[in-house]
Amino acid sequence: MNPLPPSASLADSHWPPPFLLYLGNAPDDLAAKTARGLVQFRPEWCVGQFRGPDCRTSVHVPDMGFAEARAAGANTMIVGVANAGGRFGPETVADIVAALDAGMNVASGLHERLTAHPQIVEAARRNGKHLFDARNPPATPVGNGLKRAGRRLLTVGTDCSTGKMYTTLSLETEMRARGLKADFRATGQTGIFIAGRGIPIDAVVADFISGGIEWLSPDRHDGGWDLIEGQGSLFHPSFAGVSTGLLHGAQPDALVLTHEPGRPHMRGLKHYPVPDLRTTLEANLATARLTNPAVIAVGVALNTSKLDDAGAARACRDAEDLLGLPVQDPVRDGTARIIDRLLEAFPC
Amino acid sequence: MNPLPPSASLADSHWPPPFLLYLGNAPDDLAAKTARGLVQFRPEWCVGQFRGPDCRTSVHVPDMGFAEARAAGANTMIVGVANAGGRFGPETVADIVAALDAGMNVASGLHERLTAHPQIVEAARRNGKHLFDARNPPATPVGNGLKRAGRRLLTVGTDCSTGKMYTTLSLETEMRARGLKADFRATGQTGIFIAGRGIPIDAVVADFISGGIEWLSPDRHDGGWDLIEGQGSLFHPSFAGVSTGLLHGAQPDALVLTHEPGRPHMRGLKHYPVPDLRTTLEANLATARLTNPAVIAVGVALNTSKLDDAGAARACRDAEDLLGLPVQDPVRDGTARIIDRLLEAFPC
Numbered sequence: 001m002n003p004l005p006p007s008a009s010l011a012d013s014h015w016p017p018p019f020l021l022y023l024g025n026a027p028d029d030l031a032a033k034t035a036r037g038l039v040q041f042r043p044e045w046c047v048g049q050f051r052g053p054d055c056r057t058s059v060h061v062p063d064m065g066f067a068e069a070r071a072a073g074a075n076t077m078i079v080g081v082a083n084a085g086g087r088f089g090p091e092t093v094a095d096i097v098a099a100l101d102a103g104m105n106v107a108s109g110l111h112e113r114l115t116a117h118p119q120i121v122e123a124a125r126r127n128g129k130h131l132f133d134a135r136n137p138p139a140t141p142v143g144n145g146l147k148r149a150g151r152r153l154l155t156v157g158t159d160c161s162t163g164k165m166y167t168t169l170s171l172e173t174e175m176r177a178r179g180l181k182a183d184f185r186a187t188g189q190t191g192i193f194i195a196g197r198g199i200p201i202d203a204v205v206a207d208f209i210s211g212g213i214e215w216l217s218p219d220r221h222d223g224g225w226d227l228i229e230g231q232g233s234l235f236h237p238s239f240a241g242v243s244t245g246l247l248h249g250a251q252p253d254a255l256v257l258t259h260e261p262g263r264p265h266m267r268g269l270k271h272y273p274v275p276d277l278r279t280t281l282e283a284n285l286a287t288a289r290l291t292n293p294a295v296i297a298v299g300v301a302l303n304t305s306k307l308d309d310a311g312a313a314r315a316c317r318d319a320e321d322l323l324g325l326p327v328q329d330p331v332r333d334g335t336a337r338i339i340d341r342l343l344e345a346f347p348c
Numbered sequence: 349m350n351p352l353p354p355s356a357s358l359a360d361s362h363w364p365p366p367f368l369l370y371l372g373n374a375p376d377d378l379a380a381k382t383a384r385g386l387v388q389f390r391p392e393w394c395v396g397q398f399r400g401p402d403c404r405t406s407v408h409v410p411d412m413g414f415a416e417a418r419a420a421g422a423n424t425m426i427v428g429v430a431n432a433g434g435r436f437g438p439e440t441v442a443d444i445v446a447a448l449d450a451g452m453n454v455a456s457g458l459h460e461r462l463t464a465h466p467q468i469v470e471a472a473r474r475n476g477k478h479l480f481d482a483r484n485p486p487a488t489p490v491g492n493g494l495k496r497a498g499r500r501l502l503t504v505g506t507d508c509s510t511g512k513m514y515t516t517l518s519l520e521t522e523m524r525a526r527g528l529k530a531d532f533r534a535t536g537q538t539g540i541f542i543a544g545r546g547i548p549i550d551a552v553v554a555d556f557i558s559g560g561i562e563w564l565s566p567d568r569h570d571g572g573w574d575l576i577e578g579q580g581s582l583f584h585p586s587f588a589g590v591s592t593g594l595l596h597g598a599q600p601d602a603l604v605l606t607h608e609p610g611r612p613h614m615r616g617l618k619h620y621p622v623p624d625l626r627t628t629l630e631a632n633l634a635t636a637r638l639t640n641p642a643v644i645a646v647g648v649a650l651n652t653s654k655l656d657d658a659g660a661a662r663a664c665r666d667a668e669d670l671l672g673l674p675v676q677d678p679v680r681d682g683t684a685r686i687i688d689r690l691l692e693a694f695p696c
Contacts, residue, residue, distance in 0.1 A: 111555065145585030145617055206557050207459065207550040209589040234592075237493030237639050241557040241593025248585045269493055286631075291585050 014130035015107035015193075017045035020069035020077045020099070021061065024092055025054040030161045030267070034080030034109055035059045037190035041169055047072045050099075052091065066095075066102035078193060079108035087112045097123040107132040109189020111203060134189045135203040143210030143249050145291050150220025151346060154252035155230040155301070156284045158274050160239060160267045162258040163330065164230040165191050167301040170330035171256065172227050174339045180348070181224025185216050187246065191229045201231055202242050209245025210291075217250065223348065228252070234283050235275040236266055244287060251291035254342055257281050260303040261315040277319055298345060299338030300327040362478035363455035363541075365393035368417035368425045368447070369409065372440055373402040378509045378615070382428030382457055383407045385538035389517055395420045398447075400439065414443075414450035426541060427456035435460045445471040455480040457537020459551060482537045483551040491558030491597050493639050498568025499694060502600035503578040503649070504632045506622050508587060508615045510606040511678065512578040513539050515649040518678035519575050519604065522687045528696070529572025533564050535594065539577045549579055550590050557593025558639075565598065571696065576600070582631050583623040584614055592635060599639035602690055605629050608651040609663040625667055646693060647686030648675040 021035035029036070039046050039059045048064035064072065077099040079092070088096075088110065096106050096114065100123040108114050114131040115121055124131050153171065155164040168184055168191075175182035184191070186198025204212045217226040228250045232239035259277060266272035275283075281297055288295040300319050304312035312329055319327040326337035369383035377384070387394050387407045396412035412420065425447040427440070436444075436458065444454050444462065448471040456462050462479040463469055472479050501519065503512040516532055516539075523530035532539070534546025552560045565574040576598045580587035607625060614620035623631075629645055636643040648667050652660035660677055667675040674685035 111553070143586040145620060202553075202555040204554050205459070205550075206552050206554050206590045206593070207587060209554050210586055235638060237596045238491040238558055239555060240596055240635075240638070241589040241591075242554045243589075244582075244592040245554070245589025248588055272493055283634075287588075290583060290588070 015076045015078075015105055015132045017042070017076065018047045018074050019045050020064060020066070020074040020104060021046055021049045021059060022077050022079045022081065022095065022099070023049055023051045023055050023057060023059070024081045024095065025052040026057050026081045029057045031081055032057045032059055033161060034078065034190040034193065037165060038078065038080070038193060040166070041194050047074050050077070050095070052095075066099045066104070070102045070104055074104055076105040076107055079106065079110060080190070088117065093117050093119060096120050100124050100127050100129050103127065103129070105130040105132070107134060107193070109134040109193065109200070111135055134192045135200040137200050137204040137212065138215065140199075140204070140208055140211045140215040142207055143214050143245070145210070145248065145251070148214070148217070148219045148251065150224070150226065152217055152226045152228060152250055152252045153254040153256060153298070153342065154228045154247065154250040154288075155256050155258055156243070156247070156280070157230060157233050157258040158235065158277065158280045159233045159260070159263060160231075160236055162260050163301060163303040164258050167256060167258050167330050167335065168227050168229045169194070170301075170335045171339065174335045175225065175227075178339070181222055182227055183224065185226050185228045187213070187216065187229045187231050201246055202239065206241065209242060210249030213246055213249025230258075233266075233280070234287060235272075235280065237269065237272060247284065247288045248291045252288055252295055253292060253346065254296060254298045255281070255284055255288065256299050256301055256338060257284070257297060258301045258303065259319075260306075262306060277323060281323065296345060297323075297325055298342045299325050299335070301335065301338070302327060302329045304329045304332065363424045363426075363453055363480045365390070365424065366395045366422050367393050368412060368414070368422040368452060369394055369397045369407060370425050370427045370429065370443065370447070371397055371399045371403050371405060371407070372429045372443065373400040374405050374429045377405045379429055380405045380407055381509060382426065382538040382541065385513060386426065386428070386541060388514070389542050395422045398425070398443070400443075414447045414452070418450045418452055422452055424453040424455055427454065427458060428538070436465065441465050441467060444468050448472050448475050448477050451475065451477070453478040453480070455482060455541070457482040457541065457548070459483055482540045483548040485548050485552040485560065486563065488547075488552070488556055488559045488563040490556055491562050491593070493558070493596065493599070496562070496565070496567045496599065498572070498574065499602075500565055500574045500576060500598055500600045501602040501604065501646070501690065502576045502595065502598040502636075503604050503606055504591070504595070504628070505578060505581050505606040506583065506625065506628045507581045507608070507611060508579075508584055510608050511649060511651040512606050515604060515606050515678050515683065516575050516577045517542070518649075518683045519687065522683045523573065523575075526687070529570055530575055531572065533574050533576045535561070535564070535577045535579050549594055550587065554589065557590060558597030561594055561597025578606075581614075581628070582635060583628065585617065585620060595632065595636045596639050598636075600636055600643055601640060601694065602644060602646045603629070603632055603636065604647050604649055604686060605632070605645060606649045606651065607667075608654075610654060625671060629671065644693060645671075645673055646690045647673050647683070649683065649686070650675060650677050652677045652680065
């Protein structure tokens with residue numbers, strides 16, 4: 001089932017804002033990326049966060065209990081903690097039941113479904129509240145690789161959680177600020193919550209990865225760009241299949257590479273090093289050429305949140321010297337120079 | 349749900365042989381590959397075939413109606429027609445109901461589930477017969493890329509339907525004939541029907557492709573080989589995501605490349621040419637190195653069924669000169685020279 005038909009708005013949905021952001025016992029900042037994305041791109045919808053006793057992160061909105069959040073106007077609790085494998089523990093189930101009993105709807109982007117838990121289903125029923133699983137993908141055809149009208153940009157990365165969604169939203173903001181037509185196309189839970197539609201591409205049946213992206217970004221005839229949110233990495237041994245199908249389905253005209261300088265190893269896998277920028281870019285271009293031989297790279301987006309100003313500037317300069325592409329941290333600098341390069345390569 | 353626990357035998361299952369092979373209105377030989385594989389590797393189980401009025405192929409067992417097949421001893425009808433997207437048409441649904449009414453169980457390897465059709469479920473209930481969907485995958489963890497004990501060989505291909513399953517089974521036959529320990533590990537519907545177990549890797553949730561293969565082929569300490577059935581192609585824009593995750597999860601020590609000389613274009617996609625052997629092999633080795641940097645190629649298996657003897661011999665010789673690997677058609681020649689090369693590279 002599609003999270004929302006294309007014409008609907010989030011306010012009409014079963015997960016109306018404002019939101020309480022559930023962090024549970026998130027072990028680190030990266031685990032809270034759904035909540036952080038909502039705070040960054042929809043701050044007006046985020047009334048508070050709920051943190052468990054072992055929570056190791058914050059998204060810097062007021063801490064609240066369930067009744068308190070409801071009293072502050074929260075209509076929906078967003079379960080924004082992503083674990084590898086995406087399952088609910090017993091504490092999380094109990095917290096979700098408590099949130100429903102406090103009078104909120106509950107929306108989740110985890111692999112495991114809210115509706116798989118009878119206690120949760122029963123609590124929703126007795127309170128007359130809705131459950132929304134953002135990872136229930138729509139049914140789509142298999143991919144066909146046929147050339148589609150319109151232009152597409154895809155974000156790719158050296159690893160998972162390098163800032164693909166943030167970068168894609170930043171590119172949309174920059175293009176729209178210049179009066180260009182550009183639309184963020186969401187492929188992950190947070191993006192779907194922000195955009196109000198999309199496809200949770202890591203949750204589709206494996207044969208339908210590229211077909212799902214063809215569905216997400218069909219023919220486009222208005223001269224605008226689809227800006228497609230990438231997922232995973234060709235170099236992540238758990239998830240590269242998703243990244244490959246995404247590249248083929250997107251048939252991108254332009255790639256933007258994302259990376260976090262200094263990350264010690266692939267996310268969740270201490271025995272796998274992070275690949276270098278050039279290797280990553282060349283592999284992504286080679287894979288993308290199957291469905292669009294003309295694909296080019298137009299920029300690099302670095303996540304320099306762990307560096308000071310001088311370190312961030314140096315990291316950008318080094319990458320720029322290495323690759324001959326504009327390199328920016330979208331959080332510090334925006335993405336204007338990357339869009340300049342895109343428009344040089346693809347004049348309107 | 350796992351099609352069968354590892355220790356069970358097919359005779360104890362809900363889809364006991366012998367079989368009626370349902371071809372329906374299969375448009376060509378490739379569409380009947382499940383039925384053909386069963387006839388080739390389990391001929392003693394195949395009492396007949398059912399063909400519709402527009403069927404364009406045969407697996408060369410007696411044509412039978414449903415009552416006739418049941419009278420001949422068939423316990424289960426195998427729905428062996430694979431369509432892109434894998435859905436049942438209304439004629440197929442009516443035929444399945446008729447087979448159940450004739451007293452057979454029904455097993456299917458299509459993406460769409462038998463149990464999705466109320467008429468089929470009701471017919472099974474009223475006849476006290478079983479339905480088995482071979483594409484219901486087991487739940488597995490996500491992949492972790494950790495090095496596993498034991499040795500693994502994976503078949504890869506220039507395209508879908510190039511003979512990966514046949515080649516893998518031929519390699520198993522050859523190794524066992526030499527007294528070596530070797531086990532076929534099934535990743536597709538036909539292989540699962542032949543092996544009695546396996547994982548339908550194109551039907552798992554996209555995030556779990558490599559994890560599913562890690563589950564299928566765990567640590568092995570007896571000095572034997574897991575021979576893993578490949579799927580799809582890195583160069584097929586519909587399915588390359590599956591092939592990528594399969595390569596990473598298999599962490600193969602050895603690859604065998606499969607190819608059909610003279611195929612005019614990628615299966616189902618007239619606008620995509622078949623890649624050449626060298627390009628395909630290099631791309632597969634490069635992808636496989638992420639989880640096993642020591643991976644090598646040990647041979648090529650050609651499907652020369654459309655060539656005469658001289659043409660087949662020439663095709664093998666040309667490929668051998670090009671790649672410096674033993675090249676055989678498993679159907680014509682078996683795979684002894686490929687196994688010779690494997691044992692040279694990996695002495696027992």
